[in-house]
Amino acid sequence: MRRARPARRAAGTHRRSAQQQRRRGRHSIGGRRRAGRRLRRAGRRPRQQRRGERVDLDDYVTRQTTDGLFAVIAEQEKQIRSNPAARMTDLRRRCSANASFRDWTIVLGPKQACSFTWNLRRRLQLGDAQIYYVAGKTMKLDKNSAPDGGALTPWTAAQCRQLVDDLRPARLRVYVFDVAACALAGWLALAAAYAVPHPLAAVLLLLVASLLLYRGLAFIHELFHQQSLRGLRLAWHAMVGIPLLLPLLVYLPIHQAHHSAQSYGTSRDGEYEHFRGRRTWMIVRLLLLNLTLPLVLLIRFGLLTPLGHVVPVVRRQVIPSFIHLSLRVPFKAAELRGPLAAESRWIELGCMAWAWLLVAGLVAGHWPAVGLWALTLVIIATLNTVRAVCSTHLYVEMDSGRDTLGQIADSLNIDSNGWLTKLLFPVGFQFHALHHLAPYLPYHALPEAHRRLMARLPPGSLYHQVTVRSPREGWQRVVDATSVKADAVATSSAST
Numbered sequence: 001m002r003r004a005r006p007a008r009r010a011a012g013t014h015r016r017s018a019q020q021q022r023r024r025g026r027h028s029i030g031g032r033r034r035a036g037r038r039l040r041r042a043g044r045r046p047r048q049q050r051r052g053e054r055v056d057l058d059d060y061v062t063r064q065t066t067d068g069l070f071a072v073i074a075e076q077e078k079q080i081r082s083n084p085a086a087r088m089t090d091l092r093r094r095c096s097a098n099a100s101f102r103d104w105t106i107v108l109g110p111k112q113a114c115s116f117t118w119n120l121r122r123r124l125q126l127g128d129a130q131i132y133y134v135a136g137k138t139m140k141l142d143k144n145s146a147p148d149g150g151a152l153t154p155w156t157a158a159q160c161r162q163l164v165d166d167l168r169p170a171r172l173r174v175y176v177f178d179v180a181a182c183a184l185a186g187w188l189a190l191a192a193a194y195a196v197p198h199p200l201a202a203v204l205l206l207l208v209a210s211l212l213l214y215r216g217l218a219f220i221h222e223l224f225h226q227q228s229l230r231g232l233r234l235a236w237h238a239m240v241g242i243p244l245l246l247p248l249l250v251y252l253p254i255h256q257a258h259h260s261a262q263s264y265g266t267s268r269d270g271e272y273e274h275f276r277g278r279r280t281w282m283i284v285r286l287l288l289l290n291l292t293l294p295l296v297l298l299i300r301f302g303l304l305t306p307l308g309h310v311v312p313v314v315r316r317q318v319i320p321s322f323i324h325l326s327l328r329v330p331f332k333a334a335e336l337r338g339p340l341a342a343e344s345r346w347i348e349l350g351c352m353a354w355a356w357l358l359v360a361g362l363v364a365g366h367w368p369a370v371g372l373w374a375l376t377l378v379i380i381a382t383l384n385t386v387r388a389v390c391s392t393h394l395y396v397e398m399d400s401g402r403d404t405l406g407q408i409a410d411s412l413n414i415d416s417n418g419w420l421t422k423l424l425f426p427v428g429f430q431f432h433a434l435h436h437l438a439p440y441l442p443y444h445a446l447p448e449a450h451r452r453l454m455a456r457l458p459p460g461s462l463y464h465q466v467t468v469r470s471p472r473e474g475w476q477r478v479v480d481a482t483s484v485k486a487d488a489v490a491t492s493s494a495s496t
Helices: 011-027 029-043 046-051 057-082 090-099 156-167 172-195 199-225 230-241 252-258 279-291 293-310 312-321 339-363 367-391 404-409 419-424 432-437 443-456 471-482 485-495
Strands: 124-126 129-134 137-142
Touching: 156 404, 156 432, 156 443, 172 199, 172 230, 172 367, 199 230, 199 252, 199 367, 230 339, 279 293, 279 367, 279 471, 293 312, 293 339, 293 367, 339 367, 367 419, 367 471, 404 432, 419 471, 432 443
Parallel strands: none
Antiparallel strands: 124 129, 129 137
16 A cells, blocks of 8 residues: 655745755854855865965954954053053943042141051941041041042052152162171171170170071062072072071062952951951960961971972972961962972972971080070061061951052051161161052162152152151051051941
8 A cells, every 4th residue: 555645845835944044054153164165165266376365254253353352452552551541441430439449549637647548348338428437537538529639540650650760770789798798797696696605795696696687587578579689599598598497488479469459458468467456466476476486497397398298288288378477377378380489499408408407406405506596586586577567557458459559558658767767677678668669679779769759749649648757656557547446436437
């Protein structure tokens, strides 16, 4: 029995279906591939080959899009270079007006100039205005107007850098002489303190040695920012870093995040801590931790370093969280990367050998010499803690980082030539706000850069506001910014 043949579709229906398929094929992936194959076949014709043309739809679209994108970027960059105001887009201007006043200078007047910071967590919305807590005082700012004293626009920092850019080159001879003099004089004074029989003379020599080696250790900050001085870095490690068991590798991963606009002043910044409401306890805690520093360093380099080469998990998990030159404890440092990582492995082996030598001295009965080394290390750490908490930053932690202007507003300059300033803030540490403005400047250029900025900038500028006349005045600013009264002032201002 023959099967019934299926009914044939109408010719128009078949034609419409084929047209629909062709339309869909033009916009599908397979359609694009077929079109590309046709164009490539056309590109193999002799006429096309004689012209040297290549017909490829994907290549043509990609090249045209890339050319257009770079044309737009070039036009925008040309506009920014010719007009710095073009860097502030409408979107950023609206966000700055509604979210923060980071581009504004808050001026309280010459007699009321106190340390100030933008405390976003204490910002209170009151209609069309906002209340900001500023160094023990409150200031009511309108969204659409800047406070008296003018506004600091984002390109002001770049203009300030132009005043001091000629001071950028580092003078190697100055570095070599300073490091060598401090190291040699410091170790000679420590040896004399060990050999002298008179106790008072030994104490005086110990203090002198500690101050000299403290200045020598302060160059670890310069070595981070002047990484082209490789020969000086190796000499510094041989004279200061390895003998004190404080090489650059315990400071490098910490300071990398300190200058970042994304992590400065946050929980990701190892050189920053929140002092508000717990300032006294945090300082006492840091001073107590300094007493354990010699033992911790011996464990770090004498035990964990060789163990980390055998057990990888120790190097990945334990060592990054164990000991660093950080204010925030505990803190897990990032992994060392770049050209300094390979160099740091050899420096770490040198520290391991020195740590074993110190332990061997203890076993052999030379505990007075090892004890003198440990006491010197404690004194150096204490001096560094006093310097850090006294007149460096205001230590009011935020949830988000701060840009260059925010870092300057949170830092301090000490415009003083007193003996206490020179001893406690060596190697340019007294110009910490200037350092955050131009971190590439060598330490010997900072006094001249500070003099230029103080002379050229107006008296009500942000740079003048963060400059104090003594370490005591700087400490008072830290106290005002971290006092518990800050919360009460902000709360009472909100209620009024």
